[in-house]
Amino acid sequence: MLVYSHSKLETFENCALRYRFKYIDRIEKPDEQGVEAFLGKRVHEGLQKLYEDLRGGRTHSLDEILKSYREGWRRQWAPGIKIVRRGATERDYLLYGETCLTNYYRRYSPFAQSETLATEEHFQFPLDSNSCYAMQGYIDRVGRRADGTYEIHDYKTSRRLPTQDAVDCDRQLGLYQIALQKERPDARSVDLFWHYMGHDRTLRSTRQPKQLVQLCETTTKLIENIEREKRFEPHKSPLCDWCEYKPECPVWSRSNHGHMRTVHTGGHRKSKKPKGIVNSILGWLKKPL
Numbered sequence: 001m002l003v004y005s006h007s008k009l010e011t012f013e014n015c016a017l018r019y020r021f022k023y024i025d026r027i028e029k030p031d032e033q034g035v036e037a038f039l040g041k042r043v044h045e046g047l048q049k050l051y052e053d054l055r056g057g058r059t060h061s062l063d064e065i066l067k068s069y070r071e072g073w074r075r076q077w078a079p080g081i082k083i084v085r086r087g088a089t090e091r092d093y094l095l096y097g098e099t100c101l102t103n104y105y106r107r108y109s110p111f112a113q114s115e116t117l118a119t120e121e122h123f124q125f126p127l128d129s130n131s132c133y134a135m136q137g138y139i140d141r142v143g144r145r146a147d148g149t150y151e152i153h154d155y156k157t158s159r160r161l162p163t164q165d166a167v168d169c170d171r172q173l174g175l176y177q178i179a180l181q182k183e184r185p186d187a188r189s190v191d192l193f194w195h196y197m198g199h200d201r202t203l204r205s206t207r208q209p210k211q212l213v214q215l216c217e218t219t220t221k222l223i224e225n226i227e228r229e230k231r232f233e234p235h236k237s238p239l240c241d242w243c244e245y246k247p248e249c250p251v252w253s254r255s256n257h258g259h260m261r262t263v264h265t266g267g268h269r270k271s272k273k274p275k276g277i278v279n280s281i282l283g284w285l286k287k288p289l
């Protein structure tokens, strides 16, 4: 069974060559990390601590969560972490993460909206009836309200706030709902939440069973296209500045000659809108910290 994740699919949709470098050639770049990803991980750690300790009966103050966040930041910061945005500093991002946590804490304290059943919960489920493909991922938080409704929560540190229409057809949390309902047959009613903490906004959506069936079908088709792909063409975009494979990429080589015969750098590929997390990175470019 071939195992995919939402981010793996998104990588292909945004640049097939980057997908090839990462998932087929498996060129490892252990020290390459953008500050946006680093910030997201530290904020997620803060919220995981908050909810896991709540499950154990301890409610942290905001100061305690911020202290733990700063300590995690200092402990794990490494010189190789890339800040692409011109004029921005490590401190700008550190403070923005504090804003995200503070907004979330003040909005939801004392966190009694639902019982937390799991944080950072791993899942894997077969996508198609022949079990050729599986999806895997991690759900930031699974909650259950007193009326039995399940909640799937996703924390976002992006500067870019999507529209309601965009979250209503978001693939990632739709797949998470399928995973949740396979694991928990009593989860008949599920609400999906996206917490855009920098904006102090929460977006909410639901999925009908028919939409989830369609989602499985479209995701399976996308995977079949990836499996058939031969060319793996590069897609030059502002996101290249965040790409760990820029040194290997023929689009950016001095001679601009591809070193791989399967790569075609001609500009005939129709320009497309980047998706998901990369879309949100673009948001960082456009807005002040």
Ligand code: SF4
Residues within 6 Å of the ligand: 015, 016, 017, 018, 234, 235, 236, 237, 239, 240, 243, 244, 245, 246, 249, 250, 251, 252
């Ligand atoms: S540098 Fe740009 S075009 Fe090249 S692999 Fe990375 S994302 Fe694709």
